[in-house]
Amino acid sequence: MLKKLFFLLALFAFSNAFCQQPSYDLGDDKYKPSMGQSGKDVIWIPTGNELVSKMLKIAKVGPSDLLYDLGAGDGKIAIAAAKEFGARAVGIEYNSDMAALGQRNAERAGVADKVKIIQGDIFKEDFSKATVVTLYLLPELNYQLRPTLLKMKPGTRVVSHAFDMADWRPDGEIDNPAKGYFWIVPANVSGEWVLNNFDSQSGAILNLSQKFQYVGGSITLGGKNQPILNAELKGDRLEFSYIDTMNTLRTIRLTFNESKVRGDENSVYMNREFFGFRR
Ligand SMILES: C[S@@+](CC[C@H](N)C(=O)[O-])C[C@H]1O[C@@H](n2cnc3c(N)ncnc32)[C@H](O)[C@@H]1O
Structure with a gap:
């Protein structure tokens, strides 16, 4: 319980949500989520706009990419990948109201042909076709996903907001406006x-x-x-x-x-x- 509380506090502390997103639009007339609302395995806090761009840039996202955002919230990372970098993107979000909001956001952003926000559990859905995976979860969830990520096609890029992957050291880091980590899935060459x-x-x-x-x-x-x-x-x-x-x-x-x-x-x-x- 204490551990969970620590992680939740850490998530708030690491998040730049409050200082970086003055104009962030919380929902629409059909659904208004609230910052910090509970989710299946982790609460919802959106990644700040500036960090979203930096995460997509460090992964060199481009038109040939298929990005999956695991725990997609309102779809903002998937939408930015399509709108700013021309990629196709899928967001997996457990909360069905949130997933529907994400899909409406993709339509409003004019990228519904490239972006799908689906309702699903990141531990059950298949994201093996992704060329880029983005995460804003918790340390323990990153660690649980790590074996699946390491089995992905070599060269797949992974970017995580705030949390690392224990002893799988990152290939790159973002320090500003918040912490981000970047990995390239290595081939098995041993x-x-x-x-x-x-x-x-x-x-x-x-x-x-x-x-x-x-x-x-x-x-x-x-x-x-x-x-x-x-x-x-x-x-x-x-x-x-x-x-x-x-x-x-x-x-x-x-x-x-x-x-x-x-x-x-x-x-x-x-x-x-x-x-x-x-x-
Ligand atoms: C910290 S938010 C990150 C949202 C988005 N990726 C971003 O960076 O703006 C985490 C999201 O994961 C969702 N979530 C929690 N557990 C999940 C699970 N097992 N499968 C899918 N989504 C989940 C929550 O509902 C929440 O919207």
Whole structure:
């Protein structure tokens, strides 16, 4: 009970709702929600307009995106994604009056062709097709959603207002006008990979270990094993440096697709494309 109270207070404290939204329109003549009203798992407080824009910008939302806002409230994040960034968007909102208000708001904003605010439970609805997921929930709810988010297509972007994802450290942060966190869902790259045509004379063996987006490991090339350097995993793309058989520092980029890997165009080695597979 005390824990819940703490989270509710934290939600109020983190929210910029009161100072950032002087002209915020609370509802319409059919339904007027009240700030802080209870919801199934978390109360309703809208994200401030400025933070909404920053959340969508840090995720680089664009016309090819399908954004899902989990716990959509009056639909403002989904509507902004469509209106300001040309994306398609779905808001999942448990409160049916709120979901209906959100859909009317989308119509009033002229984006009903791109935005659907549906009544549903974020723990039951399927949002696996999203390319961007936005959240303004609670730490414990983020943590419960984390395994589902980590199973999404590598490269899916996730942005959370106020609350982080415990030891899944963010790839980016927003500090002003309120706290926001940004992640890119990493591909599963851990294991042993056989790279064909990688070296002028032979292939290479790449051994990778991984915690979320952090990757380390080694590469065996020309019979010599060495650590990979400066590894950076963003979605399905891994960049790292190594010393080649001529003692030159090289940087390459690999793209992973489940059990296959290929070298990016820019990192074609010795003018030969290379590819590989998980052993
Ligand atoms: C803090 S508000 C955020 C609203 C909106 N995302 C925004 O940032 O303006 C959280 C919303 O989640 C809704 N909610 C709570 N539990 C839910 C659940 N299990 N499934 C769907 N919506 C839920 C609440 O009704 C509330 O509207």
